[in-house]
Amino acid sequence: MANHGSTKKLIDPPLRYLTKSLVRTALTCPRKLVYATNPKSYPRNDSIVKDPFVKHLADEGKRFGDYCRRLFPHGVEIGPPARTNADQNSIIASAHAIPDAEELVACTNQIIQQDDNSESQQRVTIFEGAVRSGPFFVRPDILDKIVHPNPASRTGSQTELRVIEVKSKSYDSRPSSKRGQMWNVNKKSVKANFLPYIQDIAFQSFVVLPTLDDTLNAINESTAFLLNVDELVEVALSSKVSFPGSNGETFAETVEQWAEQLSCEDLEASFSEIPIGSQCASCTYRIKSLPDTGQSDANRPRDITAAGFDVCWEKATGLGRDELQQPLVVDLYGYSRETIKKSIEQGKFFLKDLSADDFKSKKESEPNDKISSTRRQWYQVSSLRNESMNSFHEPQYVLKRDSLRQEMDRWQYPWHFVDFETASPVLPYYPGMAPYEIIAFQFSHHIIHEDRTYEVCHASEFLHTETGVCPNEQFLHALYNATRTEGTVFQWSTHENSVLSSLLASNVYTSSLSLHEKETLSALLSDGSRPMVDLCKLAADYYYVDGSGGSSSIKRLLAPTMNVSARLKDIYGHPAYNSNNFVNFQWYQQDDKGLAIDPYKILSGINPVNDGVSDEETSSVTHGGGAATAFHELQCNIDLSEQDRRIREQSLLRYCELDTLSMAMIVQAWQSFLEQ
Secondary structure (H helix, E strand, C coil), X not given: XXXXXXXXXXXXXXXXXXXXXXHHHHHHCCCHHHHHCCCCCCCCCHHHHCCHHHHHHHHHHHHHHHHHHXXXXXXXXXXXXXXXXXXXXXXXXXXXXXXXXXXXXXXXXXXXXXXXXXXXXXXXXXXXXXXXECCEEECCCEEEEEEEECCCCCCXXXXXXXXXXXXXXXXXXXXXXXXXXXXXXXXXCECCCCHHHHHHHHHHHHHHHHHXXXXXXXXXXXXXXXXXXHHHHHHHHHCECCCCCCCCCEHHHHHHHHHHHHCCCCHHHHCCCCCCCHHHHXXXXXXXXXXXXXXXXXXXXXXXXXXXXXXXXXXXXXCCCCHHHCCEHHHCCCCCHHHHHHHHHCCCCEHHHCCCHHHHHHHCCCCCCCCCHHHHHHHHHHHHHHHHXXXXXXXXXXXXXXXXXXXXXXXXXXXXXXXEEEECCCCCCCCCCCCCCCEEEEEEEEEECHHHCCCCEEEEEEECCCCCCCCHHHHHHHHHHHHCCCCCEEECCCHHHHXXXXXXXXXXXXXXXXXXXXXXXXCCCCCXXXXXXEHHHHHHHHEEECCXXXXXXXXXXHHHHHHHCHHHHHHHCCCCECCCCCCCECCCCECCCCCECCHHHHHHCCCCCCCCCCHHHXXXXXXXXXXXXXXXXXXXXXCCCHHHHHHHHHHHHHHHHHHHHHHHHHHHHHHHHHHC
């Protein structure tokens, strides 16, 4: 539903508009249309909706949208009912209350249908115009009407209407590259990575063109490079789409069906046939605790009682809401659609319901020197089974000792742990850079020395936040100084390798490096003479710990590893950690159940003192997305005071330091496990 007024003013219930955002939501699961059209009844998961990185991406999209509008300086933004300014030949919105959808539609029609023969109307461009056709309602980013002279026409002109969808998606506009980027080999279907964008513009063309003029046929998608996607739109509309509960319908047939279902009085019943399945694993309507209304469940008003996920699963399984708070089969590590479907068909809804037989057939050909994904799944399940049978379950771990020891024997002291923080803005912060080009603005560096294996030292760090100056060149110099000594260098996952490879491939960023600096840094790449060791891969191959959910993400492993490592408890269980960013800090702290509190959660509680600034604005950076967001603020928010800048810089330094400290902690735990 367009966010411009009460739906009661627009239509008589039970009719509801199908919009672009609702179509996008329904393609993940049509059942979500019930919840998305009733947001008060079915709240979304705040941890997803309010995620700082999600907000950052939205802000990036808005920045790019504003940039694209500059390509149309004569454009008009649709808002409240408009009036014509004769002097400027433009439409000026009056500054009164936000209009409803019908007003927006009327305003759009007023502008788009003006006399094409008027010299001032040879081109009309509308931003955020509103178009309604029956149960459909869309707000195209840009509607561009162009009147071309055509003596052969009865009116002496020919009108072209372009529906332009703004997408901040990377695209190579060179003639040699662009033909095959969106098509599959047979040119009968759209590539999966572009399909959601084409479906967006296809739905809008489906609504707009028959409504405004069925003779207008030029459809375009704007990605800064204005790209014509007429053929792709036609294919998308006529192609079959896949979604939970689909039965071979085309995209056009599907949106018509959803619009019809939205008009039903009993909305829940109209979507009742959608099966539960693997799509539920990422459901945004899965909420562990509903918003507190100050009332008991028995007296809680109907419009705030339901978690949409629970409603679906209650109806499909007959389970109660309290039961559904337990780990379900959709929480299985590395799940496949087939595994989830089979388990649900067999009535195995909880992870603890699975048995060794569910994994046996896959184990026969698995190597014993590594932990396969199937074994990792079974470890996750068996841990939950043990926990359900024992009121007190001591967390356990699994380690492929011989394989890990063989890997660690290759390492040379001192051990260097590095972590990079980067940004890839759609609109570059600095002259000469391309969209999405990597900006390496920070790293942290911890060391473990051979004679002090129980200690880690925060050896160095780099943070560059000066506005208007690209940090990449200085980043390379600082990284060389940090890692030029002998010893093995570690990363967690391949991000650091990818970033370093990209920077070293640029003559711009390496022009001031000496030959020795280039060679030293190049040696750290995966094909170099001193390649960085990927600890994430080692964790995936050789290590499992209860409480990690089977994941090898460092943020999922850290607290569970503290629970099973006596050495980490001993080293970090008292206020003795010191660095430039922490003084007498205690990283191992226990909750009321005696389990380790996630150090990243501890970090989030370190709120800088800054009178006059909200807690949300000063909240600590606790993940990579938050780091990119903070860096964006430091580069683009000209209203930040010096104090605000220092707060964000301190938060970045603490977060990045914890990342490399976490890497060192995991390795310290592995050392102690191998000594046992």
